[in-house]
Amino acid sequence: MSTLGRPEGEYRSAQHEGTAMSTMPLTSPLIEMRDIHKAFHGVRAVEGVSLSVHPGEVVALLGHNGAGKSTLMKLLAGAFSIDSGEIKVAGEPVRLESPADSQRLGIETIYQTLALADNLDAVANLFLGRELRTRWGTLDDYAMEKAAREVFHRLNPNFKNIRVPVRSLSGGQRQVVAISRALYFNARALIMDEPCAALGPEETRMVHELVRTLKASGVGIFLITHDMPDVFGLSDRLSVMKNGKTVGTYRTADVTEDEVLGMIIGGRPLQRLAPL
Numbered sequence: 001m002s003t004l005g006r007p008e009g010e011y012r013s014a015q016h017e018g019t020a021m022s023t024m025p026l027t028s029p030l031i032e033m034r035d036i037h038k039a040f041h042g043v044r045a046v047e048g049v050s051l052s053v054h055p056g057e058v059v060a061l062l063g064h065n066g067a068g069k070s071t072l073m074k075l076l077a078g079a080f081s082i083d084s085g086e087i088k089v090a091g092e093p094v095r096l097e098s099p100a101d102s103q104r105l106g107i108e109t110i111y112q113t114l115a116l117a118d119n120l121d122a123v124a125n126l127f128l129g130r131e132l133r134t135r136w137g138t139l140d141d142y143a144m145e146k147a148a149r150e151v152f153h154r155l156n157p158n159f160k161n162i163r164v165p166v167r168s169l170s171g172g173q174r175q176v177v178a179i180s181r182a183l184y185f186n187a188r189a190l191i192m193d194e195p196c197a198a199l200g201p202e203e204t205r206m207v208h209e210l211v212r213t214l215k216a217s218g219v220g221i222f223l224i225t226h227d228m229p230d231v232f233g234l235s236d237r238l239s240v241m242k243n244g245k246t247v248g249t250y251r252t253a254d255v256t257e258d259e260v261l262g263m264i265i266g267g268r269p270l271q272r273l274a275p276l
Helices: 069-077 099-104 122-126 141-155 171-184 201-216 228-234 257-266
Strands: 031-040 043-053 058-062 084-089 092-094 107-110 189-193 220-224 237-242 245-251
Touching: 031 069, 043 058, 043 069, 043 220, 043 245, 058 069, 058 228, 069 099, 069 107, 069 189, 069 220, 099 107, 107 171, 122 141, 122 171, 141 171, 141 201, 171 201, 201 220, 201 228, 220 228, 228 257, 237 257, 245 257
Parallel strands: 058 220, 058 237, 107 189, 189 220
Antiparallel strands: 031 043, 031 084, 084 092, 237 245
16 A cells, blocks of 8 residues: 555656646646536536646646636536536546545545534544444444554644544644545545635645645645645646636746736736646
């Protein structure tokens, strides 16, 4: 098993751990969304959007509230079905009609709310709905705690209080639990929705380190965020949306913060640089 719970060699590692890649990845896309359309009661929420992520790559998705970025990611997560377009996973066309479909393909989502059961401890949350059982059909508490301690330790060796209700954990520790749940169940691609929202500087640093660990293990990450330090500190590419359409997709190293803010506000691609 790899250090994050997957078989060794299953995914290619990022070229440089913890740093954005200066060139486009040489691997084929892990996830590819082509010409995606989605409307609700005649209102076009996503219109002709194409987006991809490679193994070990972070792609930031930006835009004002209502830009369509969360809807696009919910289509990938299986919460909604696409009206038209194509989604490929590892080069193969797929139909995602439920969250279970996405999870079976290794696509996991960490929502801003983290979707944790506050009254349960970290171990119970890790296996919630997918508990390990003994040969007699009873809950295998020993096996679950052992596995939980291993995956928590690999993400954050200082995380020890795994048997207290998660409501008493810090924001950074709660992120560890949510990310560990995705990784333990063999996430190939991860959708992260505002992972550093409402976190302090130290907890934000912890989450950034977690994301870099995921990159190094070859997980492809879609990062929904409004936070420019997240964008420029973590992402390899960024894509800006407005009114359900893509404004432009660029290598993060090729653009400035002011240019990104200009695209978000004005809804126009850059003049000096062609979109990818």
